[in-house]
Amino acid sequence: MTTPFLQIRGLRKTYDQVVAIDQVSLDIKQGEFMTFLGPSGSGKSTTLYIVAGFQEPTEGQVLLNGKSLLDVAPNKRNIGMVFQRYTLFPHLTVGENVAFPLRVRRRPESEVKAKVAKMLELVHLAEYRDRLPGQLSGGQQQRVAIARALAYDPPLLLMDEPLSALDKKLREEIQFELRRIHQETGVTILYVTHDQEEALRLSDRIAVFSQGRIEQVGTGEELYEHPSSRFVAGFIGNSNFLPVKVEQMGGGRARAIFPNGQAVEGDARAFAAGSEGTLMVRPEKMRIRPHAASARGLAVTVRDMTYLGDSMHFAVQTPWEQELAVRMAVGDGQGLCIGSSAVLEWDAQHGHVFA
């Protein structure tokens, strides 16, 4: 097997007594768009800053093409980075900003000129070359920052929540641009965000961070359909969490009991029988049927219904007075009204039991 492009090996970072990250290990393929997703303080930015060289790990190793990055000074790592805030040099024009990394590398002026033109073309800002950053919008500034970060053809581009200062519309526009730039250049990207939608939209794979550790790594689909923990399930997408008591384990399945005594099955990892747990079901995987005729489902009361155009949103109440969210196609909710009794159902493979 060939060595992975970028290897993050057992990183640990502590400040005084506080553990910022622990046991962070990850392999990243060349050309991959890898996103670190997690709430603030989960260690995703710390990990990125260690790769960039602004912080040193207490333990662990970072290898690029099999060679350690840790002994290399930040300005010698040849890595591109785009920051959360606009960090263009305010006294230099857009063109000079993009030329900066080439000038400090003492590249010949003809090459600098050609490269600046090419990079500004890439981010669609060629006509802004002679403007100062202050005369550009936030979105344009971040696009210049991307052009500057890519100007010296770094093998790796780090992005630390680059879109968090922008409004929603601009954010989506630049997400689209980013995908295009990633496809056109083939650069490997490490992207940090706390926005799950952004992560799903952009990434090849996502590493979900929580409390300094990686909870799960996988494609968006894997994380959504097969979350490995309650945290991942709650962080990516909407979910219903129902309290259960695990009765029996076997073959990756758990048989569990709801508080009202009804039995249910769901996917589960190793689990001690008799322990308390949580059953997670996505709102769109649930179905509500009128008439409490079927004995299979959970008897619920419809508390609220909202028409959302492409779908119908229901709030239903369980016998133990928990409110759940259900999302169905508009036609599927016929015969239901607020206050009516109904039966809630889902396929067993869509239920996930967590500790």
Next chain:
Amino acid sequence: MPTALSSVAVPARRRFRLSAETRGIKLMLPVLLLLVLCFLVPVITLLLRSVMEPTPGWQNYAELLGSQTYVRVFFNTFMVAGVVTLITLLVGFPTAWLLAILPQRWSRLMFAVLLLSMWTNLLARTYAWMVLLQQTGLINRVLMALGVIDQPLALVNNLVGVTIGMTYIMLPFLVLPLHATLRAIDPSTLRAAAVCGASRWQSLRLVLLPLALPGIASGALMVFVMSLGYYVTPALLGGTSYMMLAELIAQLVQSLLNWGLAGAAAFVLLVVTLGLYAVQLRYLGAGRSEMGGR
């Protein structure tokens, strides 16, 4: 045709501006009166005396700019102010940078020391330097005890003494405005420079210094202009061979009672100061609009 058009447009705009200005002037009247009485009148009196005494004419200015002794005083004044400004910059920039990046606990302490020295009586501070710098002073004795020198260095009553004393006194006037400028620079801008491949030296030269330039310029001009007219420190720490303009004026007034020549000297100093101030305003005005977007 364009001239006719513009001559119509200008008065309309001017009338509007004047009405807004006159309203402000009414409110400012007491302050203006104070300024006129306490500043403008004495300055004009001095200016008048410089061209009226002892006889009407420009002979005071001719004497001032024609005599080698006086030209030498001017030269000393500008040289000392220049040297002091340069050294204050060399010491002040790292100090201001340290203040900007140190953890707050330490930067507060440093600020306290800086401000405390600024608020201490000027004479007390200058005499303290005299004690430290004299032949048998602390500095000479320590250096001799360490075996660095055999003979005491002449640190006072000369240019060295003036420069040390003035630099110390001017330091806060440079550090404070410069610190404000440096604090406004986002530290991640420098991180970005490092990621882009810039060495520390390149980051300093290509990013930090250009961004700090408005603060450097305003601080340096402040120090230079203040140094030009400084009296106490040069008088006490400097020798007779490096007389500066303020000392000359004091001597002309106190010993020689030559108000005409003193007025001329004061006026030359005033014109130079105002000229430098105009340069600073113009430069900083341009600098500010350039930074506009931040």
